[in-house]
Amino acid sequence: EVQLLESGGGLVQPGGSLRLSCVASGFTFSSYAMTWVRQAPGKGLEWVSSISGSTYYADSVKGRFTISRDNSKNTLYLQMNSLRAEDTAVYYCAKDRAPQSTLITYYGGEDFWGQGTLVTVSS
Amino acid sequence: DIQMTQSPSSVSASVGDRVTITCRASQRINNWLAWFQQKPGKAPNLLIYAASTLQSGVPSRFSGSGSGTDFTLTISSLRPEDFATYYCQQANTFPLAFGGGTKVEI
Numbered sequence: 001e002v003q004l005l006e007s008g009g010g011l012v013q014p015g016g017s018l019r020l021s022c023v024a025s026g027f028t029f030s031s032y033a034m035t036w037v038r039q040a041p042g043k044g045l046e047w048v049s050s051i052s053g054s055t056y057y058a059d060s061v062k063g064r065f066t067i068s069r070d071n072s073k074n075t076l077y078l079q080m081n082s083l084r085a086e087d088t089a090v091y092y093c094a095k096d097r098a099p100q101s102t103l104i105t106y107y108g109g110e111d112f113w114g115q116g117t118l119v120t121v122s123s
Numbered sequence: 124d125i126q127m128t129q130s131p132s133s134v135s136a137s138v139g140d141r142v143t144i145t146c147r148a149s150q151r152i153n154n155w156l157a158w159f160q161q162k163p164g165k166a167p168n169l170l171i172y173a174a175s176t177l178q179s180g181v182p183s184r185f186s187g188s189g190s191g192t193d194f195t196l197t198i199s200s201l202r203p204e205d206f207a208t209y210y211c212q213q214a215n216t217f218p219l220a221f222g223g224g225t226k227v228e229i
Contacts, residue, residue, distance in 0.1 A: 035219070037167075045159075045167060045210050047219040056217040059124075092166055097178075108214015109157030109172030116166060 002026035002112045004093050009117030016083050022076040022093030030071035031099040033106045036078050038089035052105035083121045090116040129222030142198040144225045146211035151191050155215035158196045162207045
């Protein structure tokens, strides 16, 4: 059974840092691209970052957030620095629906999601 | 960057109704489009990928169509458990993008 378990959220002051973790199980973690998506309170889904062979970021977080993975620990990370009030959201990690290939490194349509971890940026 | 525009933003419907949600991309995305359902307090759930392929375990009353820039999600006969918010997502190129969402209400 595929499971994704996020942790690391919490209350942080503006300008502070947090590192989110997402521990994966039930699939060959190293074979799949992974993604972070966030949802501000009462708002829609916002793509944040993805990692396949390369890393990709939304403009709103570029230069402040860093996505990484440790395949030996089946863990995805999101290092968040210089946090702002507008970063307040539930952060979800999600698994791409198909394993990466030489031709396609990201398929889209993430088929498994974690339960989410709440990040609140406030003084 | 590709922008995704969903319409309507909300729809009022009854059990048994046919509901259609549209999603328009600001440029061609071929069929790199997915649809998600989200219920309050829960993570999104993948319904359809590659514009028209039903994800395993998703009821057949859900269907997707379209290519290029215009896409449609149809629920053929609404059931009580279908009242939720629906999002489209383009995965043709990075940055990925979601539509603004469509809330299906009673």
